[in-house]
Amino acid sequence: MLLAKNIMRSLGVTLCCGVVMLSGCSRNPASRDAALAQQQAQAYAAADEPLAFSPVDRTRAPQNDTYYFAYDSDQMTSADQLALLVQANYLAAHPNAKVRLEGNTDERGSAEYNIALGWRRAQSVAQRLELQGVHPRQIQIISFGKEKPAVLGHTAAAYTKNRRVNLIYKGLTS
Amino acid sequence: MIFLRILDRIMPWIFCGGVRLHLSRRYQTAVVNRKYTVIYCLLLPWIIWCSVANAALNLELTQGKSAAMPIAVLPFTGQAVDPKQAAGAGNNVAYIVQQDLLNSGQFYAYPWSQLTHRPLLDAPFDQGYWRKLGVEDVLLGHVQLLPSGRYKIIFKLLSVYPQSSVAAVKPGATKQSSAATINATNSHLLLTQETQVTAGQLRAAAHHISDAIYQALLGTRGVFSTRIAYVSWHITQQYSAQQKRIVPRYRWSLQLADADGYNSKTLFASAWPIMSPAWSPDGKNIAYVSFERNQAQIFIQNIATGKRTLLSNLAGVNGAPAFSPDGKSIALVLSVSGRSKIYIKALPSGSAQPLVSQASDATIETEPTWAPDGHSLVFTSDQGGTPQLYHYAVGSTGSPQRLSFSGNYNAHANFLPNGKQLVCMHRSIGSTVFNIAKLDIDSGKITNLTQDITSLSPSVAPNGQMVLYVTRYAGHNVLAEVSIDGQVKLRLPQSLLVNDAAAGEVIEVKDPAWSPFLD
Numbered sequence: 180m181l182l183a184k185n186i187m188r189s190l191g192v193t194l195c196c197g198v199v200m201l202s203g204c205s206r207n208p209a210s211r212d213a214a215l216a217q218q219q220a221q222a223y224a225a226a227d228e229p230l231a232f233s234p235v236d237r238t239r240a241p242q243n244d245t246y247y248f249a250y251d252s253d254q255m256t257s258a259d260q261l262a263l264l265v266q267a268n269y270l271a272a273h274p275n276a277k278v279r280l281e282g283n284t285d286e287r288g289s290a291e292y293n294i295a296l297g298w299r300r301a302q303s304v305a306q307r308l309e310l311q312g313v314h315p316r317q318i319q320i321i322s323f324g325k326e327k328p329a330v331l332g333h334t335a336a337a338y339t340k341n342r343r344v345n346l347i348y349k350g351l352t353s
Numbered sequence: 354m355i356f357l358r359i360l361d362r363i364m365p366w367i368f369c370g371g372v373r374l375h376l377s378r379r380y381q382t383a384v385v386n387r388k389y390t391v392i393y394c395l396l397l398p399w400i401i402w403c404s405v406a407n408a409a410l411n412l413e414l415t416q417g418k419s420a421a422m423p424i425a426v427l428p429f430t431g432q433a434v435d436p437k438q439a440a441g442a443g444n445n446v447a448y449i450v451q452q453d454l455l456n457s458g459q460f461y462a463y464p465w466s467q468l469t470h471r472p473l474l475d476a477p478f479d480q481g482y483w484r485k486l487g488v489e490d491v492l493l494g495h496v497q498l499l500p501s502g503r504y505k506i507i508f509k510l511l512s513v514y515p516q517s518s519v520a521a522v523k524p525g526a527t528k529q530s531s532a533a534t535i536n537a538t539n540s541h542l543l544l545t546q547e548t549q550v551t552a553g554q555l556r557a558a559a560h561h562i563s564d565a566i567y568q569a570l571l572g573t574r575g576v577f578s579t580r581i582a583y584v585s586w587h588i589t590q591q592y593s594a595q596q597k598r599i600v601p602r603y604r605w606s607l608q609l610a611d612a613d614g615y616n617s618k619t620l621f622a623s624a625w626p627i628m629s630p631a632w633s634p635d636g637k638n639i640a641y642v643s644f645e646r647n648q649a650q651i652f653i654q655n656i657a658t659g660k661r662t663l664l665s666n667l668a669g670v671n672g673a674p675a676f677s678p679d680g681k682s683i684a685l686v687l688s689v690s691g692r693s694k695i696y697i698k699a700l701p702s703g704s705a706q707p708l709v710s711q712a713s714d715a716t717i718e719t720e721p722t723w724a725p726d727g728h729s730l731v732f733t734s735d736q737g738g739t740p741q742l743y744h745y746a747v748g749s750t751g752s753p754q755r756l757s758f759s760g761n762y763n764a765h766a767n768f769l770p771n772g773k774q775l776v777c778m779h780r781s782i783g784s785t786v787f788n789i790a791k792l793d794i795d796s797g798k799i800t801n802l803t804q805d806i807t808s809l810s811p812s813v814a815p816n817g818q819m820v821l822y823v824t825r826y827a828g829h830n831v832l833a834e835v836s837i838d839g840q841v842k843l844r845l846p847q848s849l850l851v852n853d854a855a856a857g858e859v860i861e862v863k864d865p866a867w868s869p870f871l872d
Contacts, residue, residue: 288740289733290629290809291673291720292720294693298692298693299717321669322669323644
């Protein structure tokens with residue numbers, strides 16, 4: 180009797196606490212999503228960490244190559260500048276040879292602004308080629324911005340590999 | 354056994370501490386404590402199940418307005434209330450209206466399981482019953498299959514609390530709601546309308562009903578009958594012998610869907626990137642950037658016929674197309690001067706004129722967006738050192754006026770229809786994430802609408818009430834919406850948005866663009 184009444188009362192309290200718990204839960208899906216999303220992102224990036232790229236012989240020409248850039252920068256490293264010189268000399272000596280320069284960025288920021296940034300990078304490489312006597316009609320420039328990443332993922336390692344300009348000879352596949 | 358003993362000690366304090374104080378000394382024994390533990394353990398599965406079920410119901414609407422209007426959208430007589438159909442892309446008119454209103458975040462539309470009282474369309478209105486339930490408005494309707502094969506839909510929107518004078522339809526209302534009759538003699542009836550449609554038009558008819566209700570109860574035009582364009586990016590991973598690693602391979606499609614994500618269809622599929630879809634003001638054409646044949650080009654595609662017309666393929670960048678509000682010209686980005694700059698072309702075939710006179714060659718201008726009066730544009734530029742928003746009047750000879758002073762990256766601006774505010778991507782100094790933010794042009798004040806997870810690429814609805822954008826969910830880029838006051842949050846189901854995924858492909862959705870009003 181009294182026991183039964185107290186059990187019913189405790190049942191009621193438990194139910195009330197349960198309801199309070201539930202309403203609390205449904206008010207925080209954003210933080211749940213944030214934690215889950217972060218977990219998933221780490222797993223996704225880890226799976227995409229690149230294996231060692233097969234190195235290209237940068238003293239050889241004609242040779243397709245890739246040049247890497249710092250965040251928000253269009254300045255080439257000195258190693259890349261030396262490697263570019265090899266291709267520039269070849270192009271200057273072979274006026275019928277043509278290259279396509281593809282400018283790329285990492286995924287941060289807006290898509291169209293990254294097109295402009297990728298363009299700046301490809302432009303910077305093109306200017307160096309032209310300084311070595313390569314004719315502008317031998318150079319086609321295109322910017323893909325962040326649309327074609329070399330490495331998928333949201334980590335600094337992936338970003339480093341995506342801030343790049345690809346130099347690709349027309350008619351040369353490797 | 355020890356575990357149960359420990360549980361016995363803890364449980365009463367967690368859940369029943371208050372009750373325990375009321376017990377007489379006689380019952381404060383181990384036996385009574387065990388009963389509490391048993392009760393709690395019996396209830397635990399129910400509590401867990403409820404939170405899981407609750408999550409499933411809220412899969413799309415992740416945050417609603419705290420003062421949502423309670424409305425009872427009753428199943429329309431004449432259409433089967435099939436739970437299987439209701440869960441899918443069926444044609445149950447009342448269910449579509451209920452979901453529209455619920456997902457707008459402005460309404461609490463009662464689930465049908467709670468609406469056991471189902472009056473017929475012409476039955477007398479039982480005001481007392483609805484008041485007790487807490488409902489403010491009731492929608493009733495009937496769908497009838499005619500011998501011709503068409504459907505006749507009649508609906509009535511009734512207010513539980515009658516107004517002494519029924520509000521007239523506001524100016525600028527849709528064709529649909531101005532055709533509806535406001536019955537001033539019966540003070541409960543707000544709106545009634547009859548329409549005839551084919552089976553294929555049932556969803557569209559339901560969305561028009563949602564628009565009419567939204568307009569009648571909130572005084573603003575609804576966007577349930579609008580559409581969205583977006584790009585789906587398809588990714589597969591393949592081993593490359595040449596590079597001795599697994600390389601990603603991509604393809605892209607330009608997609609179109611209803612505002613609720615249903616009826617998605619592919620407008621254009623390509624092995625090269627597609628970007629920046631932009632609607633013409635009449636809703637008939639979409640301009641976008643395509644990199645087909647390894648060259649950036651802008652095409653305009655007619656939605657009804659699928660016909661593609663080349664707009665611009667100058668050497669270098671052709672990007673960020675934006676139709677003027679009168680539809681007679683288009684702004685775009687070209688790099689012919691050596692850097693990305695904004696130009697304006699008269700349609701269909703005028704020559705490109707630079708927007709900013711005497712612009713410095715070293716700076717970037719991109720992402721033009723037109724003011725609603727068509728006299729000026731806002732764009733993104735790095736002339737201040739970092740990407741920021743600038744304002745410039747068409748035909749002006751001065752320098753662009755900087756609008757954003759907060760944060761180190763402000764881009765992808767969209768004007769609101771009031772012409773006084775912008776929605777943009779914003780990154781605060783010291784932060785690594787982007788938020789969707791609102792910028793007041795006069796005061797320069799920036800208010801974040803989203804938090805926590807990086808959000809990009811906002812597009813404003815034509816009624817200025819919702820913003821469509823890209824965010825990350827479960828590791829992938831998906832479409833989401835936030836209301837302009839930041840209170841309502843919604844995520845669009847990925848499975849609806851992409852209908853041409855191949856096996857093994859990972860899909861990311863990007864570059865959304867909300868259509869203008871399509872009536």
